[in-house]
Amino acid sequence: MSAQNAQRHQAEELALMLSDFGMQRMSARVMAAFLFTEKPSLTLGELAEELDASQGSVSGALKTLHQVGMLERVPVPGSRRDHHRLRRDAWERLYSRQNEVVRKMMAAAEEGIAATGEDSPARERLQEMYDFYNFMFDELPLLFDRWREKRGSQG
Amino acid sequence: MSAQNAQRHQAEELALMLSDFGMQRMSARVMAAFLFTEKPSLTLGELAEELDASQGSVSGALKTLHQVGMLERVPVPGSRRDHHRLRRDAWERLYSRQNEVVRKMMAAAEEGIAATGEDSPARERLQEMYDFYNFMFDELPLLFDRWREKRGSQG
DNA sequence: GCCCGTTTTCGGAAGTTTCTGAATGGCGAC
DNA sequence: GTCGCCATTCAGAAACTTCCGAAAACGGGC
CATH class of the missing domain: 1.10.287 (Helix Hairpins)
Structure with a gap:
């Protein structure tokens, strides 16, 4: 198993844990993706592909996570997509x-x-x-x- | 609305809150019943009647709440039923x-x-x-x- | 003001949880 | 040892979540 796959696996494990603790499943998967990615920020499309989920459900999860205050939008000039990242806190x-x-x-x-x-x-x-x-x-x-x-x- | 009904209502509200916070619904209702009852202890049958739920589901809820350590069994000489009450802590x-x-x-x-x-x-x-x-x-x-x-x- | 790419919303399907009712198991009294 | 009462377990039904996919809404760029 490649290092990247190992991390993806860890991410899914963490997501499962978070959903055990009451977080919605898709929100948990999105959280985990943000934690483990090497990129500084992610877009809805990237997340949907990475997680193999519909953009619709990823959109819902992003909304929730923003409301909770765990994510923030990152301004990326020249990109029309919204970029998101984990807040430090x-x-x-x-x-x-x-x-x-x-x-x-x-x-x-x-x-x-x-x-x-x-x-x-x-x-x-x-x-x-x-x-x-x-x-x-x-x-x-x-x-x-x-x-x-x-x-x-x-x- | 009688005082007793008002309290039953409050109990159900609290139960709803607890289940919002992740507690199973029936466990939450049982907890609330224990909080608001004037009796020193309750039996499975009493709970089932009070909550208008099957003995089966009350039994499951009791089991969970005992495992979490929120309830304790009370010895009641002369009674063949199990008596339960909230632990102080x-x-x-x-x-x-x-x-x-x-x-x-x-x-x-x-x-x-x-x-x-x-x-x-x-x-x-x-x-x-x-x-x-x-x-x-x-x-x-x-x-x-x-x-x-x-x-x-x-x- | 129009176009195109992106995001959000929404109805329906699939999956999961939770409750009930009945059967089983256990325990004390006699 | 048997009876009678209680508690537990289990299979199936009902209710609720969650997800997807399509369609609507949004918003910059020109």
Whole structure:
């Protein structure tokens, strides 16, 4: 197996993992392609060919990944195609979506508490849930701050 | 709408949210039922009735939730049914599964790096991915430690 | 303003997941 | 040892995702 095929294989493995973790399958494959390519940027057509997928589905995946903030468009003068590349902080952004999850869980717990009587077991459970997510809600952004600081001082 | 119905509604909302975040639908509904019930523990039959679902699917959901460590069996002398309840640290355990995700992402990045030439853009990208997940891999357990400490000193 | 290359959207097909209902298996009481 | 109740497993049905391919929409260049 050529080195290039080996990497393509690794890319597909990673894509499978990402989709296990909840990313849409095609988005995952596109992500993996961006990670492993030697080119500085990729176009929709290149991706569709590389992944042997329709341009339609690649277009959808690109849209999603841009929305999540993992990709950015690269201006390439003289080319009418859109060129895309991974953002440096793509993974941080991906993980940051946890923030939103945490926030929603906290909010749900809060609502539950508000609707529950004073001395109820349900309320206690909801309070425990709230406490945990509230902790995470406070701490995760600080964690990211530390990451950026570390990252900045290195690179 | 009665207070009880309002809570049942809230429970279903929460279940929907959990399933948005990747939890299986029935597992999510079961979780929500455990959160909002006033009873100290629930049996399979009670859950199936409350959720208007088959015992089969509830059984599957219970199995999953026990594996994740969010539920525990409660010994109830004189009852031949299994009684289940939420673990106090259920949410922490749920979130802890991120650890495994992070570990796998780190490992995948590592493999990619090993298979990539010295001066390649792909390697740089993989290294950035590795650095981020490695940071998380180190820091998340510490975060949980701090949570447990805080929790312990409160409760 | 028109043309051509590129991207996005959309309907339908294929695949995957999830639920149910019934049968099987297991365990305690007597 | 047998009975009766509970829990689990499994095959099939239903629902939902995801993908493709075609057609519409978009946008520069001239």
